[in-house]
Amino acid sequence: MAYPVHCKTAWQDPMTRRAWRRTAVLRCAALPAWLLGFLAWLFAVVMTPAWLLVLWLPVLCVGIWYTLLAVIATTSLARTRRVLRVYPWQVGVAEAKPKENGSTRFVVSDPERPEKTVSLGHGGLIGTRGHFWVRAVKSGHVTETWFAGDPRYLGVVAAPGPRHLLWVAQREATDSRMPPRKKGVSPAARAMARAAGARVGTD
Template identity: 30%
Template sequence: MIMNVLGLVGWPAGWIALLGISAYTPNWAVWVFMPYFLYGFYRFFNQLTYFPRGLRMRRVLREYPWQILEEVPSGLGKYPGAHDDGMWFEFRNPADLDEKIPLVFIKHQRSYWWLRRLEGPRTKPERRAQIEPLWFAGDPRFLAVVAAPKRSGKAPRRLHLLYQRPVFDRRCAPETWGAGAADIERARRAGAPYSGNVPQLHA
């Protein structure tokens, strides 16, 4: 969050500084600065989109403690039976440990780093090792935050919010995965905006 605030301030500050410099340079210098102006404009608005996700992640982390999971299955293609197509992690159902639940990267913004490290035919072992063990906080039936370990192994990095599509899209068909009233209420406190007693969930 701090880095995003700094970026939100830093990119416009760079524009102002370059505009000031360009006032004392030949006209051709403006074209030299143009890549920064265009890229800085993109990055500024990209920083803005982080804050809603950052606040959602904060709510999840207030409700669910971190777990450190070893060898979590993942993939880059469509998960069998899932409605969404994209890269995914597979977790055990808290209500039935024999059942597997995928969490798909529904939104791919800020997920390129993960794309290069999830298990796939071209994934290099040293890249895959960068997300081992996986930091996980949440309930795979609803929403969760995943993160990679720092090199020191003492704190998470590259936090990313994952969720079942019906958590934020009520047009989807319901699927409970054995979630009880207490599970639903906890998910609400973590930011899942359910209005009824039955969660609307599916992969």
């Protein structure tokens, strides 16, 4: 599968923009679907005997959890686009590996020290075992991975095409309670990561 080597950033590639729009439609459709599910749950509670509430409460908890996952997936769309507007696609630098806890680990070469690697995780939460990147990596269906970003901070992973865009990040690149990474990163790399939305600290 060829990839857009002529594009300075992944977002300049028309196929990448189409993949992002397709991802946006699917994720935005999932959220109202869960909200409609809540209305169906409420109707069922009203129309059935009160003693059945003990059965309906677990259904509500599951629905709330999956709705939160849908909200998180939807809010990552803007972050995904921001990364794609800064970094180009790279092939042959990332390897997807399954973990025993039901998550996926993306092992990516360090941009400034190719002999070393950096890991980015995805999944491991209740309800994420059915996600494409957990299922496909565990089954061995995915053998090649595209990556755009800086694994020391954040990035976007995609199946060749690109398909199944996934935003991933190191915790210190997004969590204000943790000190941002500075050691071993050049000023130019930190500037790009900042433009992509990562916390890199002050110079």
